[in-house]
Structures are given as C-alpha cells and as structure tokens.
Amino acid sequence: MVTRVDRTKAKLFIGLVTVCLAACNAVHAYSHYHCSNNDRNIRWSDHNVNWRAGKNSFASTAWRNALTTANSRWNEAPGDFTFGIRNWGEKYVGRSNSQNEIWFSSKSSLLDGAPAICYWRYYCAGTSHKMLEADIIFNTNVSWSTTDTQSNKTPYGGSLRPWGATALHEMGHALGLGHVNYTYNIMGQDWNHIHANNGIVRHYVGEDAGHGAVHLYGRTKTTHKNDVAVTHWKYRDAGGEYSRHEPCRVYHNDNTAVAREDFNGFKRYLVKAGQTYKAEFTFENNGYYDQSGVNVAHYISTNDNITTADTRIRTGTMTLNRNKVYTTTHTVSIPADLTVGQTYYLGVIVDYTGSITEFAENNNSTYLPIRIIP
C-alpha cells in the first residue's frame, strides 16, 4: 500500500526534470492500478494473455513475426506473465466482447491520430482484482517498421516508427501498467526506448516496466532470468504522462556538454585525441536478480559494431540492481593516436567478460559517434 510518506517521496521525485549528468540514476517508478475497495493490484489471475490476432491485420508473415517478437520480449522480462497467440485470422474483432484481440484499424479519427490504443475491462467487486479483457488497436496510417534495421527508424532520422516498441508499450497497458513520465522507460515515449548496435535496433521492455511486471506477477518461471544491457538513450523530461528520451552525451570533465553535430540521423560528438571526457550511457538490469561487480568496458571502434575486438580504453565494475535505470558517466581517455578529422565510435560493453548468462546477450554493447577535432 502506498502511504502518505511514499506519496510525498513520489511527489518529490516525480517533478524532478533536469539535466542529467554523472550519477544521475533515475529511481525506478512504474505505475499500475489498484482496486480501491480491497487495495489489491488489478492483474490477470492466470498470468497470461493469448491474443486473437486480426485476420487482415496479421495476414502477412512480416506482421506475424513482429507480433511474435513483441510477445517474446515481454515473455523474457522478469515478471511471471506471458503473452501468446490464441489464433491468427480472427474474423470478428471488437472491444468489450470478452476476447483479447489485437488488430489494426484505418479509422484514424477514432484513434485521434494516436499510433495505438489499449482498452481493458476489470472487475473489483468483493475481493476480486482481476483484468478480464484487453484489446489493442493500432493505427494503419502510421508508417510502421517491422524490421530491426536501424537506419530507417524514426529515432535515427528515418521515417518509420518501430512497431515493436509501440506494441510493447500497449502490451504493458494490457498486463496492467500505466504511463510513467519520470524515468527512461517503455511506458513513456516508446519509439526511442530502444537499443542499437551494428546497424540493428532491438526494442525491449526495459528495467522499469519489467520491475512493474514483477510487482504485479512475481518472478518469471523462465530458466534464464538475468539480463544486463546498455543503450545510448536516456531520460530527458516529462511530456504530459510520458517520459521523453534523448541521446546520451559526452561531457567535459567540468560536466559541461561536449559540442555535437547531426550525424546519420543521430548525434556525433567533437572530441580531441589524448584528452579525457565523461561518456554517458544508460545501463539497465532487465533481469530478475540484482547484479554486483558487473564488468563494464569502454572501447574505441572504427565502426558502429562494438565488440571486444575493438580497442579497450577503460574497464571498471558497476552494481546494477533491478530498481533503477542507471544513466551515468565514466571518465575515458581518447587515445592520442586517433586521426584528426576521422569519425570513431566511443563504445561500451556491459559484462564484457561474458560472466553473466543472460536471456539476451545482443543488447550488451552500444556507442556514441565521435569526430576527432584538432
């Protein structure tokens, strides 16, 4: 139960919208709904939803794969909740028909221009506290992407919105979560809650929503419960009910921001060889168990494919608990032998020793482009 003291703390924190420099570790903060009469979480009693997927909406392999992937991203999250497919080719979809359905509609006016919407039905009488139905409707008038190609996605200067990220957001509603506007999270602005490396993006549930799923449903029953990750996006501020996100930055030692320029739909930072800077990234523990002594290394690479084969310039350890989104900086020295005028990639790998067995190993590295200036 949330006490008045808790609310006061929440009040203190929720309004904190600020420049995020070193050690700005956003406290986790999912939201969800309670039945007021019995003060219990509203949730699905059987811990799963199996979608009836619209016949026209999910006729193609590409869209079926996209939905299956979105389901699997929630299924690997640390909460004991799973999404599945009851059937493809559902002919008659509708809200409030006691069936869990997912479909696309071209009636943009009904969607009020929104990319998607989730309707749900609940029951709180007596000691009940259950979700009964969820329906998700996507807008066909949005230019969606179903692939993992980075360059044509909206966060990277492209024209296509990553459908998977929006699907994860709406599925978060479907399992009982509300919007969150005070940390980097999928229940805020979803399209730039994303991981990228080597020209490939990966949408994911993330620490905050995953933690919310644990709160509602307990610990996942999957074998692999661990996942650490790093991304080059971070929390910016609140935009209404939604958190807004922006690229991480490089800072001078006095915490002033390094100049940057537009670069291939993202940002490139102007740094000098042989100097030290503070490189900012967002680290998350998307798994169930807290992790201490996590090995983190920074690298210099000639391309956006960050691996342990690149030149390592810093090592250290971090504690990554499942209750915080760690947007933080590490001091790195740019090698003196880098060529002026050339673009490099300041990379980072979390668990660079491969010590943690994770359900997703392909979200452990990312980068910030840099250009060496005289």
Added chain:
Amino acid sequence: MIPQKFDTCSFCATITCIVVLAGVITAQQQPPPDPGAIDIWTMARTADFIFKGKVVEVKFRNSESVQATDAAGKPVFDEDGNPIYEDGSNLPHSFITYQIERIYKGKPPVQSPGRITLQKVGGPDATRPGEVVFVPHYPHMDPGDQDVLFVLENTVRPCPLVRSEIGRFRVFTDPDDGESKIYNDTGFEVLHVRNQQVRDEVDIGQYRHFEEVTTYHFGGCDECTLQLHLDESFDEAKPLPWTPPGPHFTDEAFDGFLTYVIAQTHTPEELEKMPPVVSADISLPFFAESYSEDAPPEIPEQPVAYPRPWLDELPAEKREAILEAERMELLLLEKTGGNPVLPSTECEKRILAEGAIPGDISGPNGRPDCYINLYDLAAMAEFWLQCYDPENSKCDDMAGI
C-alpha cells in the same frame, strides 16, 4: 573496430564483403509527434467548443448492439453458437455533465445553454455488474472536477476531446498559496512560456499530487473505484535543479491567454458561424462507431549504407586493414548471435564452433577454458553451496553455468 585484432586471421578468405561504402541516404525525417506536448494553437484551432466548467453529474449507459453479418448479409455466430456483434456493440460509455462557467470558443448546446454532457467510452458495464471498461489513454472525470476542455465531435469520437487527455486542463487550488491554478490531466503544472520573437506557448512544469488525479470513481459503483499507484519502493531522491520555462498559469491568466489564442486563430466571422456544440443525451439509445479491421501497409525497408568519407582519406593499405578487420568482426558477431563478447583465443573459437567439452564449465575468467580442472570443480562446489535442495526453485537459475 581497430584493425590490429584480426590482421592475421585465417578466416579472412571466406568472408563476404558486406560493407557498402556508398548508398542512397533517405531524407531526414521528423520524429513522431511528442505524445504529451501541448500545441495550444493547433488545439484551439481544432476544437469546436472550448469552455470552462464543473462536473455536476456522471452517468453510464451501454451502446446498442449490432450483430455482425457475413458477406451475404447473414448473421454470424461463434463456435458456441452465440451471436457475434460488431465492434462498439454493448460498449459502456460515460455521460459527463458539466455546468458551463465560461465559453472561450463555440456556442453552447441549444437545448441546455448552461450545461453540456460529454459522451466518452469507458465506465461500468450495464449488463455485467461490477465490470468496468477502462482506457488508460483517456481522461477520467468525477463530480466536482473543474476543467477547461477542448471539445471535438462530442458523441462521435470515443473521447470527445482534442488529443484525448491533452485536451483537458484541470483547475486546482495551489496548496502553497491558495490560488486557483491550471494543471494538466495528470497533475503537472501548466506553464506560460513567453516568447519575445514568436508566439507564446504552453508547457508542462512540476508535478503536484492531488488525490483527485489518481483516484477514478465510477458513479454509484463503490467497488469500481480505481487508484493509480506509483512504485511502492521509492528511494529517497535528492531534488535536482529545476528551471521552469515560464510561470505557472493562474486560472485568471489562463482565461486571458486562451481568449487571446482564440482571437488570434479565428476571425470574428468564423466564430460567429460556428454551430452550437452537440450535447449527449443519455436517455436516447446510441451506437458507437466501429473500428475497422484493416491490413497495415508493408513498407519496403532498405538499410541505408552511410558513406564514410574519412576512410577514403586514409592510405589504401590502412583502409584495407580496417575494412578487413571489420569484416572479421562482423563474421564473428554473427556467429555469437549478436553477443559482443567475441572469441579471442583458439579455445574460445573452438567453443563457439563446437561447444564446450563436457565438464568444462568454468576457467580463470569464470568461463569454459577447454580444460577440465580445479576451476570446474570450484564452480560445481559453488553451485552445490547455492543449490543443494532440488525443490528450491532458485536452482533453475544455475542451469546456465
């Protein structure tokens, strides 16, 4: 990557070149609209009725049902023989009646100039007691709420406000100074951003907690009340610098600003020609418009290969070394399934290709090392210490070691 790592690699001859140095770069696009941003000027232009009022009554009624038919026009039934209805059938709706206090744009309903009833999807189901349809993206109104609302197509749209919850501004008494001020639907201060060169704008400021914002009542159904809960294990958080881009709108200042915005976005003739706003009538049966079910377009996606002109400036030998090393790196990354921890020793490459030998579960770095030795014994001992009870569900976490 930096080239020296794979200069002598034996795999090089087998690598297919996949790095394209030149390609067509697509036009830079605008990101999706900010879902929470308040574009007050567009919203003012879009709304067909803008008013301030207080909720005096909320009632609920389900929409009428429409049975679905097949291509031949015959009613259709599910596998259990039950009739199938069109989307929008029997859908709970809320009828929220406001006492109008001030009109900024448009004309009041003809039937009841002092009151307007808004019709919105969601609420207790008249046919299934205790069940409630809820839409997280829609605002929730309770009796006593005082709001400024941007109404659009009342009785037609599922939520009759411009951009749903964004089209609602709440009036609360600021507990700090007792003054009436403007907040958004979720309790954030609404700020007046003054621009010298361009028009003034509206932005969001500090969050203020109001019980009314996080509690959702549903008429006389006490067991339907919802509460939005925040994470229950907040850490202490140190306040960080906050520089609001403008002052918090007082009720009075917002009145003046909205009046100004309306005057700037409409001519007197346009305002005069506006028809009276439609007010919902709960006594009349109604139908909710159906969401169609359509195929989304499949947009062909070609990866953009961005040119790297700085590579062209390098001596040919150095450039080739870089490209070769990158090719090798990519090949290994594909083999690891995207895991950036690439094999660097012959042992690691063998494990990647063939898997670890049975019994080799650890090594000096905590990973298999192609030897069965004391490291493996130590790892097993550690496992036994952590998991000696087969009934312990935590044991399955050790499966990966």
